[in-house]
Amino acid sequence: MNYNKKINNIMLTQEQKTQFNEILEELGNSLDITENQFNAAVESYKAVGNWLCQEDSLLKPYKPEIKPQGSFLFGTIIKPYDENQDLDIDLVCELQGKNDWWTQKDLKKIVGDQLERHKTYESLLDKEGRRCWTLRYRNNSDRNDKYHMDILPSIIASGYNVLLEKSFSNIELADVDNLAIRITDKEKNNYYTETNPHYWLKANPFGYAKWFINIAALSNVKFFSLNESIQPVPKFQSEKLPLQRVVQILKRHRDMMFKGDIDKPISIIITTLAAKSYKKEINIIEALINIINDMENHILEYNPITGEKMKWVSNPINFEENFADKWIEYPNRQTKFYDWLRQLKAYTNTLINLRGPSIQESLSKSFGEPEVTKAFNNIGSRAKLLAEQGNNRFDVKTGISAGAANIIKPHNFYGSEG
DSSP, X not given: OOTTOOXXXXXXXXXXXXXXXXXXXXXXXXXXXXXXXXXXXXXXHXXXXXXXXXXXXXXXXXXXXXXXOTHHHXXXXXXXXXXXXXXXXXXXXXESOOOTTOOHHHHHHHHHHHHHTSHHHHHHBOOOOSSOEEEXXXXXXXXXXXXXXXXXXXXOOTTHHHHHTSXXXXXXXXXXXXXXXXXXXXXXXXXXXOOOGGGSEEEOHHHHHHHHHHHHOOTTOOOHHHHSOOOSSOOOOOSOOHHXXXXXXXXXXXXXHHTTOTTSOXXXXXXXXXXXXXXXXXXXXXXXXXXXXXXXXXXXXXXXXXXXXXXXXXXXXXXEEETTTHHHHOHHHXXXXXXXXXXXXHHHHHHTXXXXXXXXXXXXXXXXXXXXXXXXXXXXXXXXXXHHTTSSOEETTTTEESSGGGGSOOOOOTTOOO
């Protein structure tokens, strides 16, 4: 099959680019978790951190601290496509050292034991995972706050916190390796025996976050996350950069296509390939098209270290790590990634050629009707307000403004979700 077929290089007018940009921005906004959901998760993991460093905790001498990682940290988290599913919050439990005789198994067990000592956490604690402990808040949460937290025990290196406190713009990529942490992994041969963290599995979630945000940053746009260090309690980010929006859109298309399929393309591959393909476009539809067309160009056909033939998606801050390593053991995952990319190209090519109400209908099928309806209602409501203020042309017959709202179905604005 030809996976290299690109989206047709049609010339969108500036008005069409503006329209699609507004639609995709609002779609991304409707896919975002709410500030209440964000704050509930933050309060929950702050409480976990406080419990792990109780005076009688074996972890207390090593100053345990809980920090977010992954999409929650760099602003690409999205709501589940099904309201009965959980938000997935990835966290790191950082320790400044450990008892000399503790192995990976010992450290992980001590973290689990301390969680189990808490009456509430005992009821939320899931069975031990490969690397993490999971707390499931579903049954103790409001309908809109269903989530689970994966807590990864880790050891940080000397000087780690000093480097972490530097802003995104003031850190050199060459220094990012010093943000690496050592983590527990029960599938490793030395899980039960190795006491020296230097020989434990290495991960670098915060180095990756700095890499991603540096790429996403635009010189004429400033967001708090670009100017502050990574904190245990980040601020809620309501506005997003174009790359963040594109990643959210890609992930949602993936989720809608594969539903609960465990072999669906994983987020770290999507995020990495999108960032490597991003060329600082400020218009979301232009960024989306260019990224989709370029993503597979960043998948190597060989192991860059050994030369062995295989698919390879390099970790940008650890070139020895292949994010697509599971494609060898589970070839169906490679097949489904390329199936997704091919379908994504075909869909986007169709979408940008649509006009009028067909756009909303098409988006609803691929991204979810509630989120798309909310996005279009928001655009329509904003257009009406601008028209009432004399700042926009407004068609009194349809209730739709010129501009992006031109391609929205007529709405009854009273009682609409804004």
